Amino acid sequence: MNFRHDINGLRAIAVIPVLLFHAGVNGFEGGFLGVDVFFVISGFLITANIIKSQKRNDFSLSSFYDKRLRRILPPLIFTLVVTTALSFLFMLPYDLKNFGQSLVATSIGANNVLLYLTSGYWSLASEFKPLYHTWSLGVEEQYYFIIPIIFIAFARKKKNLSFTLVLFFFISFLSAVIIDNKEFNFLMIITRFWELCAGSLLAVYMSEREIVKNSALSIIGLFLIFLSYYNPYFLSGNTAVINLPSVLGTLMVIAFTSVGSLTYRALSLKPIVLTGLSSYSIYLLHQPILSFLRLATEGHVDVNTQLAWVLTSIPLGYLSWKFVETPFRNKNIVSNNIFYGLAGGAFFAFLFIGFFLHKSYGMNDFTVFNKYSYGVNPQAYADRAYTLAQPSFSADGKKMLIIGNSFARDFYNALEENSATNGYEVIYLSDYYLNVSMSRDLLSNADLTFVVSSSGMANVNIDPQVLRGNAIKYKGELDNYSNGNYYYIGTKNFGFNNNFLKQVDWKGSRNYMVDINNSNITADVVESLVFEEKYISLLNLFREGNKTRVFTDNHKFISFDTEHTTKDGAVFLGKEVLMKTELSKIVL
Missing domain, CATH: 3.40.50.1110 (SGNH hydrolase)
Structure with missing residues (x-):
């Protein structure tokens, strides 16, 4: 698959609404749907790369996961290091204990499960959790365990592959429609699988057939995405239906945008492309910035202040992309021994610190926090x-x-x-x-x-x-x-x-x-x-x-x-x- 600047532009229009939504900016009540756009893009790109590797007969699980880990871990580890250090400065024992739980859950790709079992994405307490946004990483990482296995199992049976993906898509979508639990629908892979799978199905279809490009349809796709950001409930209050326009819009933009079209030119503007390239780091950094701002403030933080602070995640995310993401993805710069040594050490350090904060109830009985102690659990x-x-x-x-x-x-x-x-x-x-x-x-x-x-x-x-x-x-x-x-x-x-x-x-x-x-x-x-x-x-x-x-x-x-x-x-x-x-x- 040829490199597409418009997909990086899509990433930009996915991450910015998330920032605005979390800052409480009016007009972006559906900004959380930017994550749905990310899911479709991820499903499409991951699957397109798997198909490309299989056609070259060089696909392997080790290579697949090596690329995923080099893409995901460096900026995530950087974010976790900074966030952990700041948590000791800004958090009382109760929140420090909860942070320890999130640190462990994020390290093993399961913060979505922890959030569902505890406070949830939509609860007030989530506003003060620097890592609550990593629920989406959990969903993606869980998808990454499933999708390559499916492609290996049906490598020589393309019809069975397509049938399996379609079957999983409908099971997941119907689950999201039927299950009447907002937190479960939002956080769990079962009810999110269909969004990533939609991207995968499009990648399979485009690998076998030529799609006639259509500028009007790509513009309609963009319109659906922006409409969902402005009014996510215009069709229904059902979670699956709420997510559907943004998913469909993303598919339409990917499928029907041609080089030189109005949509392509808009999404390929340099500032938008750079934001898209940095979108992962921006996403990782924005929630800690907002959370620590709120933790350090007595009451509610006004929207303008939150907006000013959350926008700093854009230049910071760019720096993270340039000096953390990019070098670590290059084996000539960071060898496997160094990369996996650092990643493994960080993983065990995060697990140790997280369990320690959990078991000690946020260092409740330690001298350094004695004046803040609750006396007991x-x-x-x-x-x-x-x-x-x-x-x-x-x-x-x-x-x-x-x-x-x-x-x-x-x-x-x-x-x-x-x-x-x-x-x-x-x-x-x-x-x-x-x-x-x-x-x-x-x-x-x-x-x-x-x-x-x-x-x-x-x-x-x-x-x-x-x-x-x-x-x-x-x-x-x-x-x-x-x-x-x-x-x-x-x-x-x-x-x-x-x-x-x-x-x-x-x-x-x-x-x-x-x-x-x-x-x-x-x-x-x-x-x-x-x-x-x-x-x-x-x-x-x-x-x-x-x-x-x-x-x-x-x-x-x-x-x-x-x-x-x-x-x-x-x-x-x-x-x-x-x-x-x-x-x-x-x-x-």
């Missing part, structure tokens, strides 16, 4: 209440029922740390509506019940009417089935991001106040109006206007993730609840 501590999940109370003694998700487990810890559960048989119920009959039985037998809200969690705004409706429904259950001795505990929040405190003078930060998320404030107001005297506001315990405390009186973090309490935070929260509300008269 906060996630394990927060989940202690699971041991109290029982289907019924025993016959004798006072009975306490605590209902709710992780915020309810926090509330149990707050009561338990202040001896407010002494003398009670405590049962924890995570989901009231999972088994309503059992829940009502527990409620009717409890002497004291706490329902703990998590509304507004993760800065998610819920329609006030929906909040009110849910609260009224819950109140109906409590009024009808409890003994009337119940309390509805309001939501809580300790800011948007606490990592910025690493950039603040520690000695003067004990009384630092941060903004409460508006989602939590709204939920607090709506639910308090429904439950009235049965409502206890946790926000009001530490609130001054719309700001809240971050630290206990002993200068320890109240929360490890701005929402869930540390052990010190549970002690502090419980003390404040029992001092400033009527619970001291009821519980103690």
Whole structure:
């Protein structure tokens, strides 16, 4: 296949919208679809090269993977080295632990799997993850394990090869249509295979037949790509259908663009080609730049600031392409012994550092981070209440029922740390509506019940009417089935991001106040109006206007993730609840 400048131009119009989308620029709500354009291009080029090598009778897996590794690893290793170094400067233990997990997952080409199993691409926490964008590398690398095997298996049976690719394409596409899980559809190879495979099928077709070039169709292809960037949901909200226009548009540009056509000339402009050549490095660098900017900032970073910073990834990506990517792809400059020695050493170093950060909970107990320490593993501590999940109370003694998700487990810890559960048989119920009959039985037998809200969690705004409706429904259950001795505990929040405190003078930060998320404030107001005297506001315990405390009186973090309490935070929260509300008269 002859070198095509227009495909490098396509890479440029794939990467730039991704940058703009992640910076929050209006008009690029579908900028994430630039990754879909990348997938089609990758499938096409990889397959075209395999076909070319097979026709020369010099195709081998070792040669294939050597080229892939020399293409992927150098800029990735460079990015991981820089990102790892910066993570120690910008991250508190909780995020440092999560970074360690991402470092391991990225090193083995599985960050897409980790993201699916943890927070996901679309969650708020992903904004602060410097490596979350490497999910797409995971998908591509997984494809690279599959596609050459298929071509080797059917090297002499072209019809079977085409049939197999078409079959895999439709299985993957139908999976993406049918599976009703946004995170799974976005991140996993099963529902992404069809996009890369579309490029592969086009490469197979073009290797066997001449496609008549058509300038109008190539322009329509570009139009589909840009339309999907502007309005990704113009056809449907289904993930597969959302991705389809950008995939189809990319196929049309590759298939129908001819040298000298308007599309070719536009995509072959020197700045666009250089951006396309650097697109891989640009893509790798843009997310760490945005993540560390956000980690170092107290609240939300405005769009103009994010845009200014993310655009620096373009010149930096060019430098990476010129001085990292290009030299390492040349065996005359970097021999196999040097390349694989460095790559292997980096791989084991990243695995070691990643596992170390994970197991040490982001160096939680190390002297260098002692002032930022949570004291214990906060996630394990927060989940202690699971041991109290029982289907019924025993016959004798006072009975306490605590209902709710992780915020309810926090509330149990707050009561338990202040001896407010002494003398009670405590049962924890995570989901009231999972088994309503059992829940009502527990409620009717409890002497004291706490329902703990998590509304507004993760800065998610819920329609006030929906909040009110849910609260009224819950109140109906409590009024009808409890003994009337119940309390509805309001939501809580300790800011948007606490990592910025690493950039603040520690000695003067004990009384630092941060903004409460508006989602939590709204939920607090709506639910308090429904439950009235049965409502206890946790926000009001530490609130001054719309700001809240971050630290206990002993200068320890109240929360490890701005929402869930540390052990010190549970002690502090419980003390404040029992001092400033009527619970001291009821519980103690």
